[in-house]
Amino acid sequence: MGRVALVLALVLSFAGRVAAKDPIYRLSIGDPARRDKDAAVVLDAITDTAAGETIEPVSLGQRLTSARLVLVGESHTSSESHRVELQVLRALHDAGRHVVIALEMVPYTGQAGLDGWISGAWSEQDFLDRGHWYDVWGYHWGYYRDIFDYARRNGMRMVAVNAPRELVTAVRQKGLSSLPADQASHLPPSIDTSSEDHLTFFKASFDEGDAMHGGMTDAAWKGMLSAQATWDGAMAWNAVKAFERVAADPQSVVVVLVGSGHVAYGLGIERQARAYFHERIASIIAVPIADEHGPVPVVRASYANFIWGVAHEKDSAWPTLGLSTRTADDGRRIVIDVEKDSPASRAGLAVGDMIVAIDQTPIANRESLNRVLAGYQWGDVAHVTVHRGEAEITLGVPLRRQP
Secondary structure: OOHHHHHHHHHHHHHOOOOOOHHHHOOOOOOOOOOOOEEEOOEOOEEEOOOOEEEOHHHHHHHOOOEEEEEEEEOOOOHHHHHHHHHHHHHHHHOOOEEEEEEEEEEHHHHHHHHHHHHOOOOHHHHHHHOOHHHHOOOOHHHOHHHHHHHHHOOOEEEEEEOOHHHHHHHHHHOHHHOOHHHHOOOOOOOOOOOHHHHHHHHHOOOOOOOOOOOOOHHHHHHHHHHHHHHHHHHHHHHHHHHHOOOOOOOEEEEEEEEHHHOHHHOOHHHHHOOOOOOEEEEEEEEEOEEOOEEOOEEEHHHOOEEEEEOOOOOOOOOOOOEEEEEOOOOOEEEEEEOOOOHHHHHOOOOOOEEEEEOOEEOOOHHHHHHHHOOOOOOOEEEEEEEEOOEEEEEEEEOOOOO
C-alpha cells in the first residue's frame, strides 16, 4: 500500500468518526476563552458554550441570528446526528432564514446531481445512480434521505463543497501551485497546515494501538494533517463562495453539513475560512451523553459554540462489515484493516483479502461494494468471496450486533 493511499484512508476514517474516548472531548485547545472551561452535555438540549447556558432546540434560531456560516458536525453513521442536522435546518428556516446547504458528501464535480435533485428533474434513484452516491460518499443513503427531502420540499439550494480524492492526492504530491486553473479555483490560494492544536486533536482522534497508525513518525502525522487541511481548506473556500453568491440577502445563511472532525475546536473549516471570511461563523456538534467507556457529562467548552446532547447509539442503523479497503491495481477492493469484534473479523476476513463478490454480485470497485452493502439489514448474512493468496474462498458473514 502506497503512502498516499494510506494517508487518504486514515484521513477519510478520521473525518467522520465519533470520538472513541473521553480525552478527545476534553482537550485544552481551541478558543483561549473557553479552552479551560467545561460545558454540560444535556440529552435533547443544547448548551451554548460561550454563555454557559442550556437552551431548548426551539431557541436555536434566535441564537444564530447573526451567523452567516453555520458548521454542523456529524458522525456519518449516527442517526442521532443526522436528526440534529435536520432540526438545525428547520430552526433556521422557521426563523425566516434563507438557507443554502453546503455538503461534504458531494465533491464540487458533482454539483449537477444536486441541481437535478433540488429542481425535481432527478428522482431519488437517478440521484443515487447518475450522481454515483455510493462512490463519491459511500455511506448509506438512508442516513441522509430526510435531509435531502426537506431541502427539496423547501426549495433550499444545495452546494457541493468537497474536494475530489484525486485533487487531495495531487496537492500532497506536487503542491497547490501544480493544479490547473479549473481545479485551483476550488481551493484557497494558501492552506494553513501549521496548527499545533490541530495536530494535537488529530492524534487524539485515533485510538491507542490502532494498527493503521501505530508507530507513525512525526513526518507521517504531519503528512496526514496536510491532507486533512486540504479538505478543510477546500470546503471552507467553496462554502464561502456559495455565501458570496447570496451575501446581498441579509437573511441568507450557509449551513455546512460535515464530519465533526472538520468542525471540532474551530480547527478545521473555521480556521481555514478565518483568513478571508469576516462574518460570524457558528459551530454545532451533536455529542452523545455516553460512549462505550461510560457517561460523557461534559466536554471542553471550546469543542463547539453549541453542544447538542444526543442519545448513545451502540450500533449504526444499517450494518457494516467492519473493515476498510483501498483500490487495488485492477480497481477492485483489497482489505487493509479489519475492526476487532466486527462481523468481518468474526467471520475470518483478513487484511490482504481481495473482495471478488458478495452474494454472487461482482465487486468491481468502491461504488459496487458500497451499493451492495447498502442492501443488507442487521440479521442478514452476506456471503463474501475473496482471493486469498492463490485460493478463492467464500465466507459467510452474519451481520449481527454484539449484545
